[in-house]
Amino acid sequence: MIPxxxxxxxxxxALTPARHIIDRCNLTILLEPGFEDYAQFLAQNEIEIIASMPCYSPENVNAQRGEGVFEGSIRGLQLLNSLGYGIEPALPLHLVYNPNGAFLPGxxxxxxxxxxxxxxxHFxxxxxxxxxxxNLPVSRFASYLKNNGLLGDYMLLLNDAFNPATVQGLMCRNTINVSWRGEVFDCDFNQMLKLQWREGERALSLWDVDPADVENREILTADHCFGCTAGAGSSCGGALLS
Known part of the structure; x- marks a missing residue:
């Protein structure tokens, strides 16, 4: 949770015109001591929720996220439903699926x-x-691939599945990522890899950026970007192609 x-x-x-806010929610935190009122806070402010749910079976979720995470996630979802999430038009609730391994989503x-x-x-x-x-080959997933000797094969999978039709819809073409400290990146994966916007040798923060200069700015890319262009594509809003 950010400070x-x-x-x-x-x-x-409080800003005008009104802003639409989306919360990338960790379902289990809604049940943690000190955070019991967060679900109600989100509902009162009509915050759209996107929550990770790797699978609908406890075996797969607990294997991927840790023992008890599935049960906590179910309780979190039931709490959100009780507040109207997923039911009331003003309280959308979306779930996210990531493959539990080195393969593309179905x-x-x-x-x-x-x-x-x-x-x-069932619930x-x-x-x-x-x-x-x-799954993009960065951070913990990259470590998993390396430790299991799968990194080369996974990168080959992403490269072979490259779909040029996905490029037009890539999030980095119309969205930026800003860290809680104000650092600016093309996407959250670039933030993980510390590929911060720069002007010469100077790293840029949000207050250094003139919106007029953003339109034609070159996007920082690397091998991990093939994850967003593989198959049906990938973004924070799911597949790019139906």
Whole structure:
């Protein structure tokens, strides 16, 4: 949780014209001591929620995220449903699927149908949409690939699955990433890799950037970018192509 999260949200909500706010929510934190009122805070401020849910079965989720994470995530989703999330038009609730291994996600529409059926049937949970996101070879996933001798094969998979039709919809073409300290990046993966915007030798923060100069700025790319262009593409809003 970033420092002063509630203060940040309140200041954004006070801006005119009104801003639409999306929270990339860790479901289990909603149950942690000191955060019990966060779900209600999000609902009161009509914050759209996107939450990670690697699978609809406890075995897969707990294997990927740790013992007890599935159960905590289910309780978090049930709490959000009780506040109207996934039900009221002003309270959208979306889930995110990442493959549990070195492979590309399946068709988004099919996975969404499976998630909705299983979560509603077994737990009474409803949500609006499922977003499939490709695992990019950075941070912990890159370490997993290296430790298991899979990095080369996975990079080959991403390269072979390159789809030029995805390029037009890439998030880095119309969205920037700003760290909580104001550092500016083309995307959150570039932030993980410390590929910060620069002007010569000077690293740029948000207050250094003139919006007029952003339009034709060259995007910083590296091998990990093939993850967003593989298959149906990948973004914070799920697959780029249906």
């Amino acid at each position: 002063d999260f509630k203060y940040f949200v309140r200041r954004l909500k 068709p988004q529409a099919e996975l969404e149908a499976d998630y909705k059926r299983e979560l509603h049937q 009474g949970i409803v949500f609006n949409a499922l977003y499939t996101i490709t």
